[in-house]
Amino acid sequence: MRRIHPMFRIVMSSLLVLLSLIAIAGPARSAGPAGSRPTVVLVHGAFADASSWNAVATRLVHAGYPVVAVANPLRGVAHDASYTARVLDAIQGPVVLVGHSYGGSVISTAAVDKPQVKALVFVSAFAPEAGESAATLSNKFPGSTLGQALAAPVPQEAGVADLYIRTDKFWQQFAADVPQAEAVLMAVGQRPITDAALGEANTGTAWKTVPSWFVYGTGDRNIPPAALAWMAERAQSKRTVAIPGASHVPQVSHAREVAALIEAAAR
Template sequence: MVRTRSRLIAVAAALVLTAGTLIGVGPAAQAGGGKKAKPTVVLVHGAFADSSGWNGVVSRLARDGYPVISAANPLRGVASDAAQVKALLDSIKGPIVLVGHSYGGMVISKAAAGDKDVKALVYVAAFAPLAGESAGDLSAKFPGSTLAATLRPVKLPGGQQDLYVDPAKFHQQFAADVPARDAALMAVAQRPITAAALDEKAAGPQAWQKVPSYFLVAGGDKNIPPAVQYFEAKRAKAAAVRTVRSGSHAVFVSEPGITAAFIEKAARS
């Protein structure tokens, strides 16, 4: 009990220091030109998830001294979501490591294009498109995705549709390696994405064409086939690729330690 409490206190202290760094009063700001400040890590979630899914990753990065922001991704459309993330990036001083999960990869690829402060991109079971490709196009490039059969549409005003994963199928489809109790909570808290966002084509230069990219491949992914993730990594001439062989699409939840370590590898490079 004492050890558990000590660990919790240490993590909480790291989070407080990280928050201080983000507003300019933490250790990095006080270093006075001594030790080089660590880059800010910006985490962008994908469809059917929310920013709290990164909590296990955030606690580890914060413990290791990284300023962290877990961004809220609107999931309304690639161009509009990327513009919102870009606005966040523009508010950050210093180098950035930008991380995207799933559809979040579509967003970071556009948001970071031309941003000289973004030093590395990390794709976690994510899409990394070229101009003219949509998330739907990429997921169908190789067989293996079973997502479509699990989706439940909700009609929106104006003729649009929100898409949810059927809660009864969420565990096996999205988070098979996450404990059932946790996956059930994720299913309830999932954020929908518009059908239009999944069909929207990437436009213009994509950040991975210029910025070093790192790919964490989920070997048991039922949303984005692993073959798609390997294809993207090869096309991007990835600086590093790591595979979690049994990792589900929610590998950042089930394996926060591996995910955080991989992000830190990108941050150090």
């Protein structure tokens, strides 16, 4: 009998795992059977991209949840919320909507008048009242060092400018509890946000009517932890998880805890 080469076994095993993941993630934009799990929609914030959710998404997919990671344009709250709302409209069935950082401002507006959104999860995220902006909430409590870490603005059309975190400041400012080599790649691939977006007042407050959950790190240097705790309390959070020492990206450094909270919201 002809022996099967060990490398062939490895390749076939990897292929079967990949196909199983595709089968699980496939229904994310289509209807599932009655009683199926809600789709988890992940909205990244400033200075990040959809890959910042990879560790969380991996856990959710393995747990059987359809997952969609939105490519947040980072152009302005109303613009980005409208974009996200159109993504929601393309998904059939219930949704758990998750926002990181500035993404919290986006989901607070995108979920308005969206009955399919059953829960909101704020990950180191803003939950603004109408008239509040990311900038005003960051300055409500002392502690943010983001302004000192920003690179020179890059002028764009219509009088706005793109903002980046300096690559030599990114690790300690944004992701201090992430391995340095990984943080360097995050800095290289960061997506800019407009200065106008950070100063734009929110109009939507979906957290007032949709049950909300909050998780953040006590070592956050972008948004003061006191501000995050205050917003969670104001939103009457169903459950708030404060991760000791965690940076502004707990979805990267503490994906297990973040995924667990999302699953709690989904249930």
